[in-house]
Amino acid sequence: LSKKKLGLFLVFALCILISSCSRLKDFIPIEVDKAIGEQFDTQMSMYNYKGVVLSKIEHKEIYAYLDNIKSKILAAPTLKHKKAFVWQLKIIENDSILNAFCVSGGYIYVYTGLIKFLDNEAELAGVLAHEIAHADNRHSTAQLASQMGITLVLSLFIGNDVSFLVNIAKQLLDLSFSRADEQQADFCAVQYLSYTDYDARGVGGFFKKLISSKKDTKIPEFLSTHPASENRLEEIDANWKKMSGRKGKLFINEYQKAKIWLK
Numbered sequence: 001l002s003k004k005k006l007g008l009f010l011v012f013a014l015c016i017l018i019s020s021c022s023r024l025k026d027f028i029p030i031e032v033d034k035a036i037g038e039q040f041d042t043q044m045s046m047y048n049y050k051g052v053v054l055s056k057i058e059h060k061e062i063y064a065y066l067d068n069i070k071s072k073i074l075a076a077p078t079l080k081h082k083k084a085f086v087w088q089l090k091i092i093e094n095d096s097i098l099n100a101f102c103v104s105g106g107y108i109y110v111y112t113g114l115i116k117f118l119d120n121e122a123e124l125a126g127v128l129a130h131e132i133a134h135a136d137n138r139h140s141t142a143q144l145a146s147q148m149g150i151t152l153v154l155s156l157f158i159g160n161d162v163s164f165l166v167n168i169a170k171q172l173l174d175l176s177f178s179r180a181d182e183q184q185a186d187f188c189a190v191q192y193l194s195y196t197d198y199d200a201r202g203v204g205g206f207f208k209k210l211i212s213s214k215k216d217t218k219i220p221e222f223l224s225t226h227p228a229s230e231n232r233l234e235e236i237d238a239n240w241k242k243m244s245g246r247k248g249k250l251f252i253n254e255y256q257k258a259k260i261w262l263k
């Protein structure tokens, strides 16, 4: 065996070893999450995907209101990447989409449709906490790693190749989380809210509202990435009981006032 062939063999063996590891994301530095998220955010502003990003200058009040909710959630001591990630929040104008999402590195997006659909601040905090948990637990990065495997790992050695990042960022929108990821996000969300003055059952508020409201045309968007079920609601309530069982605040009046800023 020549040295060159041996070298290639070792690289190949290492790749097999890394890709067969169940925690592939542990091999990927969190700088990769930030680079992917930043690239995604750039594209989001360029292409206005499913709606225009509301200007922070023209919509100061609603941004200040949402940033305050976000800060309360991020104060939870159990967040792993509180300092390392960006945790930037943007509102996308589209009243027909009941959704929010958070991509790698802590880039949070909330659709106006979701804000208008919900009834109180604790419910919105619940959805945001759930999305923040996906990013903090690096669920997208783990999925990208399992889909792209060695390519993603090798890209680390290539450096900040922009065209590569553009491709990855595009894939982020098509990812859907596993049942286990959703469970973990729900669990963490209840945990984050239990450190705030919010009622942590707000995490299940969205589902409660979906179940009680007639399942009309608006719903599929959220369900495509977040399978809802009564089981999930039961789990959220059980976790709330285990963690605190404390009746927190809902901030109904404040929330109704905030909605007016979007009109």
Ligand SMILES: [Zn+2]
Binding pocket: 130, 134, 177, 182, 185, 225, 226
């Ligand atoms: Zn989710």
